[in-house]
Amino acid sequence: NIVLTQSPASLAVSLGQRATISCRASESVDSYGNSFMHWYQQKPGQPPKLLIYLASNLESGVPARFSGSGSRTDFTLTIDPVEADDAATYYCQQNNEDPFTFGSGTKLEIK
Amino acid sequence: EVQLVESGGGLVQPGGSLKLSCAASGFTFSSYGMSWVRQTPDKRLELVATINSNGGSTYYPDSVKGRFTISRDNAKNTLYLQMSSLKSEDTAMYYCAREGLRRPFAYWGQGTLVTVSA
Numbered sequence: 117n118i119v120l121t122q123s124p125a126s127l128a129v130s131l132g133q134r135a136t137i138s139c140r141a142s143e144s145v146d147s148y149g150n151s152f153m154h155w156y157q158q159k160p161g162q163p164p165k166l167l168i169y170l171a172s173n174l175e176s177g178v179p180a181r182f183s184g185s186g187s188r189t190d191f192t193l194t195i196d197p198v199e200a201d202d203a204a205t206y207y208c209q210q211n212n213e214d215p216f217t218f219g220s221g222t223k224l225e226i227k
Numbered sequence: 228e229v230q231l232v233e234s235g236g237g238l239v240q241p242g243g244s245l246k247l248s249c250a251a252s253g254f255t256f257s258s259y260g261m262s263w264v265r266q267t268p269d270k271r272l273e274l275v276a277t278i279n280s281n282g283g284s285t286y287y288p289d290s291v292k293g294r295f296t297i298s299r300d301n302a303k304n305t306l307y308l309q310m311s312s313l314k315s316e317d318t319a320m321y322y323c324a325r326e327g328l329r330r331p332f333a334y335w336g337q338g339t340l341v342t343v344s345a
Contacts, residue, residue, distance in 0.1 A: 215274055
């Protein structure tokens with residue numbers, strides 16, 4: 117199975133500053149010219165919400181403050197500038213290989 | 228608007244069975260693959276089953292293979308998960324999720340809680 121390692125496990129960022137979350141895959145998640153990596157946001161008591169698909173594509177309705185980058189085994193979710201509403205846990209997820217797997221999550225606190 | 232509403236969760240004893248349902252609306256259910264994803268008490272997310280649009284192809288990870296069965300009724304716009312031989316480690320919030328174009332889990336329901344305990 118592809119293991120996704122997120123770092124840091126938690127971070128605190130001041131309002132208006134940049135938050136950067138990393139996701140490292142145990143093997144490449146690239147195929148056919150695409151990186152099969154996605155990012156989700158989850159707030160307490162709610163299901164995960166898709167933010168970024170195929171590494172860098174912004175889901176409809178998601179603010180442009182969110183962006184994704186990376187390829188093969190190293191991926192990054194950036195939130196710039198951070199707003200109070202961004203306090204949540206963020207997960208990466210790959211579907212290049214069965215079973216689809218998720219990272220363990222990064223909890224973002226807003227200072 | 229896409230809506231997914233899960234039901235059927237509850238408290239069950241180890242070794243018992245439970246059947247979850249997910250009622251779908253707001254889209255053409257028969258055109259999309261569907262999945263069940265669970266979130267354990269430590270907030271870890273795990274795919275437990277996937278089914279294609281016509282029900283002809285399914286996938287299960289090793290952790291549930293042989294114990295869980297995913298199915299769908301396209302006439303009733305409903306997705307199911309039959310769970311048997313339940314273990315304490317199956318305790319989780321169970322979400323149904325719909326695929327999107329190039330996105331495996333584009334839409335999620337609110338979840339139904341399954342607790343396996345004596």
